[in-house]
Amino acid sequence: MQAENPGFFYAIQLNEDNRMANVFWADARSRTAYMHFGDAVKLDTSYRVNQYRVPFAPFTGLNHHGQMILFGCALLFDDSEASFVWLFKTFLTAMNDRRPVSLITDQDRAIQTAMSQVFPGVRHCINKWHVLREGPEKLAHIFHVHPNFQAELYNCINLTETIEEFELSWSSIIEKYNLGAHDWLHSLYNARAQWVPAYFRDSFFAAITPNQGFDGSFFDGYVNQQTTLPIFFRQYELAIENWFEREIEADFDTICTTPVLRTPSPMEKQAADLYTRKIFTKFQEELVETFVYTANRIEGDGAISRFRVAKYEDVNKVYIVTLNYPEIRANCSCQMFEYSGILCRHILTVFTVTNVLTLPPHYILKRWTRNAKSGVGTDECGGDLHGQESLTSRYNSLCREAIKYAEDGAIATETYNVAMAALNEVGKKVSVVRKTVAKLAPPDSLATGAAYDDKKSSTSAPDTAPLLWPQQDEITRHFNLNDTGTPAQSVSDLNLPRMAPVSLHRDDTHPDNMVQ
Structure with a gap:
């Protein structure tokens, strides 16, 4: 191997x-x-x-x-x-x-x-999946009596954005359904700081959906029991x-299709050019939502100001955004950027009222951009979709050749500099060819939509239905890869590949x- x-x-x-x-x-x-x-x-x-x-x-x-x-x-x-x-x-x-x-x-x-x-x-x-995996069994009697309980618990766990909000929501549910003596829920609450998302929003987890963690395993569909x-x-x-x-x-x-813009904002156009389609959709959703939010300055009139941000029809749910205007740096109480690396609608609302028209570079995480894996420009196209039968062999062949030159190039500073210069030159040539591949793509694969659509509705439906825990059939649903009667092998009998x-x-x- x-x-x-x-x-x-x-x-x-x-x-x-x-x-x-x-x-x-x-x-x-x-x-x-x-x-x-x-x-x-x-x-x-x-x-x-x-x-x-x-x-x-x-x-x-x-x-x-x-x-x-x-x-x-x-x-x-x-x-x-x-x-x-x-x-x-x-x-x-x-x-x-x-x-x-x-x-x-x-x-x-x-x-x-x-x-x-x-x-x-x-x-x-x-x-979360591991913590909540016993939920259907432990809470079955509650679901039977109270059909809305699961949705409320889901919202409490996945949609609360601060620790205080989670605590209030959890207490309200426990009191509403008289569950103070429920041992399993009590154990979940005691360990809340180890698994509830609200306790981790101050750190980066690349969390772009509430159901993250319930999206299965990398090997789903390839391995069963x-x-x-x-x-x-x-x-x-x-x-x-x-x-x-x-x-x-x-x-x-x-890279080869054009997203439909929902606003006249230059920031949206900038994001469409920088982000991958999936991440742009998430950003666009946040940007469109700024149309129903207001931001009022509550403190400071110099370099640093604090804003009260709330939805028009929900003034009781308030977010606090602190803006350092000279540095164009902002922090929101929802901590969405810290958690996901995508700016929230609350900071974007403050940017709108303070005339910040484009995304500051420190709010563009390279890992979410279309050139996340390369320093070469952002216009190259993503490959030939009609020749993937030999994709692995082509990749491995390139790796073998690259390793040879890497070993020789690392011997001395002079060889290293020559090797790096050659790689940069090759990278430019590959980029040119990839652009050509994009131009040769079938016409129906390219978007023909307008650059701007004045609809103010939400840009996308949820990726998946809300899940508090995986459905039981999802836990065991895998393709049958071999005869279920095949006896298990001991470690000493395994025919391991030579590596x-x-x-x-x-x-x-x-x-x-x-x-x-």
Whole structure:
């Protein structure tokens, strides 16, 4: 695998009996993706909880299109605290010691302890799905008597924007339905600071939808509870290929079609040129909503001012925006920008009344832009959608050649400078060809809409219906990949793929010694 995929990283941990305890690997695409989008990471260990035959744990994140992507994958045959410490240290080594800003994991004491040791400065959040997975069983009798209860609980958990708002909403629900003695809800409340979104809005989680965390696993549709390890590796490759193809399609849609503008604002035009289509839609939704908000200055008339921002028909729900006008920096009490990296309607309303007509550069996160993965201009097109049968082979071939020149170029400063100059020149040529590909695209794939539409309605429907927890059929609905009667294999019987010289580590071995 390493011969076919330069940059492939892997490590194997042995237990005291010299048996394989855990395995971690990340291919070149995943490691490169992490360099661009590794600020917000999720570790999914639910496959162990749900008694899958393959006890694997993927590290995932979101790309600039809001699509789930894979950073690395582990097989955890041992789930001790030492194993998770090893896993996190190995993950860091694979990613060149670049730590994420935030990390979402399942609710597990061993994981939490390992997190505190390896990622002391990383914001750690417990996955909502894992916390709420018993909800349908624990609250079934309440749903039967009170049909509106689930929607109210959903709003309390997912739509409150401050800790105070969450606390008031939760207390109101508990009192309204007389649930003060409900043990399960009481346990959720006691752990609220570890999983409720309102407690994490001061940190970046790339959260662009309220249902984030309920969007399944990277391997949904590829792995089920009967999947054996040999089949898993085949399905792994298919899942990776699907990710790559979906990203190319989204790149093409972003760069080769024109979004319909809803306002005459130059800021909207600027955002349409900068953001990917998915992120622009989110931004546009916020911008359009400013038409129904007012902003009144309540303090300060110099460099720094505070504004009271509220909706016309809902003056009781107030947001406070602080604006440093000389620096054009603003903070909102909703903390949407800190949480998602997209400016909220409240700050945009203040920008409107203070004549800030374009987005300041410090509010444009590169990870959400169409050139998030490249320093080359923003006009290049996203690839040929008609030749993807050999996409992986083309990618791997380019990787192999690039690795050769990287090894030679890194020998000395002079060779490094020559190599970098050559890469920059090649990048320009590739960009020219990609533009040509865009021009050759079928006419019906290009948008013909007007540049401006004066409709003031919401720009998009919700991505998915509100979910408090996944439906039960969603938890188990996977394609049947192999005969359910296939017996489970022991670790000693597994026919593992050959992955070049193996890096072996005991529990107490530091990952710095790993062969990459």
